[in-house]
Amino acid sequence: MFCFQCQQTAHNSGCEGRAGVCGKKSDTANYQDELTGALIGLSRAVRKKLALNPDASFEHADELILKGLFTTITNVNFFNDTIIELIHEVNVEKDRIYPDIMNYDVRHIWEDQEDIRSLKSLILFGLRGMAAYAYHAYALDYVDRNVLDFFYEGLEAIASEKSSDELLALVLKTGEINFRCMELLDHANSGTYGNPVPTEVPLTIEKGPFIVVSGHDLHDMELLLKQTEGKGINIYTHSEMLPAHGYPELKKYSHLKGNFGTAWQSQQSEFHNIPAPILFTTNCLMPVRQSYCDRVFTTSIVSYPDLVHIGEDKDFTPVIEKALECKGYPEDHPMTGINGGSTVTTGFAHNAVLSNAGHIVELIKAGKIRHIFLVGGCDGAAPGRSYYTDFAKAAPMDTLILTLACGKYRLNDLDLGSIDGIPRILDMGQCNDAYSAIKVALALAEVFDCTVNDLPLTLVLSWYEQKAVCILLTLLSLGVKNILLGPTLPAFVSENVWKILVENYNIQKISTVEEDMKKILG
Template sequence: MSMYCNQCEQTAKGIACTTHGVCGKDPEVSALQDLLVHAVMGLSLYAVEGRKKGITDPEVDRFTVKAIFTTLTNVDFDPARFQNYINEAVAMRDKLKERVGVSFDHNSANFQPASDVAGLTEQGKQVSLDSDKETDADIQSMQQILLYGVKGVAAYADHAAILNQTDEKVYAFIQEAMAALTRNDLEANDWLGLILKCGEMNFRAMELLDAGNTGTYGHPTPTAVPLGHKKGKAIVVSGHDLKDLEELLKQTEGKGIYVYTHGEMLPTHGYPELKKYSHFYGHYGTAWQNQQKEFANFPGAILMTTNCIQKPQESYADNIFTTGLVGWPGVHHVDGHDYGPVIEKALAMPGFPSDEDNGTVNVGFARNAVIGVAPKVIEAVKGGAIKHFFLVGGCDGAKPGRNYYADLVEQAPKDTVILTLACGKFRFFDKDLGDIGGIPRLLDVGQCNDAYSAIQIALALANAFDCDVNELPLTLILSWYEQKAVAILLTLLHLGIKNIFIGPSLPAFITPNVLNVLVENYNLRPISTPEKDLEMILG
């Protein structure tokens, strides 16, 4: 069975995965994901039409973002779960169709799902965007940019909704965009408008998530996080979701279990309402793509939240649990924040035999912390102590070429400051870069989910210097892997931020003509070498 998936940076040969996904996705799951996207397009046609008549359904809105989020890279690989999502999407579509009282000709608005996974897989192979051989390549490229951007927006909207932060405008746009993908009468400027609107709505979704995180857990504060471990039973949590972590900390309190973070969960140590738990100890391992090696050596239970899972190795397959939208066939899944099975597994495992001190890393330099010392930063810039800021952030991955980011950080002059966020920082997160007048040269803003915080820092600096963001001594150097990164890039373009460097390779779904538009309008450029790029930036 073949497949065609080009939505992530590691796609085979820089074109597409056609036999098996580099992420671990097989052709069956790929087809089921395409069919779910197709089903959501049909559901969205009726949701958009319903809004015109004053008909909205919060259940449909929440399901829409969950369904789309499950198709994002490294979230769900379980065919049985996709069968349920597809059936649920069609049931909601038909119910909403009856309420709205209209019908559409598009297949997504009318198809009926097959009765088994094999039949659904065959249906899915017929409906991916890439199965359309008649659409102009540049139009199809813009459709994919929109779809993959919407997947990122859906992820952030789902994270925010878990913390009771929602906005009808975000749901309305997601459904508007998904409905637009059924049309063949839109021109390039129409698609470009939707793409930039996607960036605008992603900014709002990230704002909601920031409000949820900081409103629930407090604003992050600078915090030293141990990289070693304590003697005793252990659970490690990977992914992004703060609510999952909080519930686990509550349920493990007083049970003699230390809780560690992995990957993008590292910045959670900076939140006051999370770090108050004495058994929330330190960080284990590095970025998501190293989990198979790192989890094999972890002597406790493993909990995967959101989008970071890889195929579990046999050595720890019985010790790993998924929760929320994450799924892998045969892996224990926890519903409703009932972490009893995870705790039981941790208590049954040996844990760490002794304490180990591997030093610390600093987190917690989100917008409140950095803006709080803005006068000191501004004085350092005006006095010449700080010459330039680099935001070096984004996704990490296994594909060669990502050493660029660590090399650039290490080669950046000592009168520059590095802001970083997301798991790309694991290339250099433990480097001691020193400080400038007491201001650390390496400031960890947080997860990829905290891109809003980084943007607010840039806007605050621009306001302080009474200039445009593009006039600041600031350069964004981004690494991308999956669809959240696409959404963040679209947000930056929506805000008019220019001269962004991106790598380690350009998206396979962007055609040369579409790339030229981005270069001409935003001076978006691919990374080259640290030496050449630093020379170009610093003159």
């Protein structure tokens, strides 16, 4: 196997041998490469068919592209059987659309010239991340033909002979299309569940039966809430599902009680002997330990050997029965964030923040808000990620901190006070809610009649997997500069490609909190 798509990759160069650092075994990694090659073959078939018939439709191919790319994201699928089945399904659809199209050997990308490999990897990993967002929107019946068409274009392109300039243009186009994709998902979520509202979420688990729901899929959360209503079972979010508490149509369920634990990478210790089932709706699933393996259920794209999978019928009866069997904690079970806090607040999406935009602008003009930091992104287990907690603690009292994605768990339980009624920590939601942060930045730039780069705003981002990659590409496609990125640079970005990013966007690796804070604030 060879894999270097996530931040924890071995020696920051690439996982090889029997298994990756994420726990993915070599045969699974190879099947995922084979699946990617099959998806490229399907893309070639669709593009050839479109050349002959521009009005042709490809509903099943669209779904397979999203499912297939999502399946290859880090910490989603560890089960060979489901990947092999998906490869077969992709090949059947490819041959139905346009027979005799060859699949692609993804090893050609890994063995390519370094800069070409780097640019193709940025496109591929960006497409994988974007597929997750498009899949969530698709589940709520929101689709965009331009977004879907670009998956075919991008996949075909990475298997083609293209110059560095051509590939760099496609890298930026990937970011551009992902912005539209995040907008689509924002409309899907808010159109279905209402605009998020600021909500304080307890971290204490009440006594009695409960279910923990992890991942990102709000549709799965809604279905589970409906099926557990009136059954005496409480529901708790985990990791990236936390923002569900802010949506009015989910908040209305009184048995949606609070949040269990912290970020995804702590699940193996936090789930140890848990007296309740855990439902994984998307990533990030880690290799499951014996002390709780009989209580883990998967659904949607997530799959793991020997675990019960809830299929497309979305009948969560096995999860409900397990919750009643486990009975939960006999007494209320207090938990805390990593900084000792007992509650966290979420729901500050663009609608909530922009409703206070006038007040924020007044505070900026009055000098009461000196700077705004976006401190967020993916979390992980690397010790260097304590930087983000330390950064939030070091931020002066006249600064605001926007946060999103699971990186927020490094700081979202801190009590940093408020500025004239505006909380200093504003959780904007899941990783895809980077769209909210961008909307807020664009609105402020319009008010101040300047560019986003001229605002008193700095992005301090952590990355882990492929959704973070496509968000970074989106920011670059919008011309956002001066981003601080950590805790390490992506292994798949070559020295020359990194030089281009530095020269054109002044993107920088984080250093120390003291040095970076001084560089930003002077």
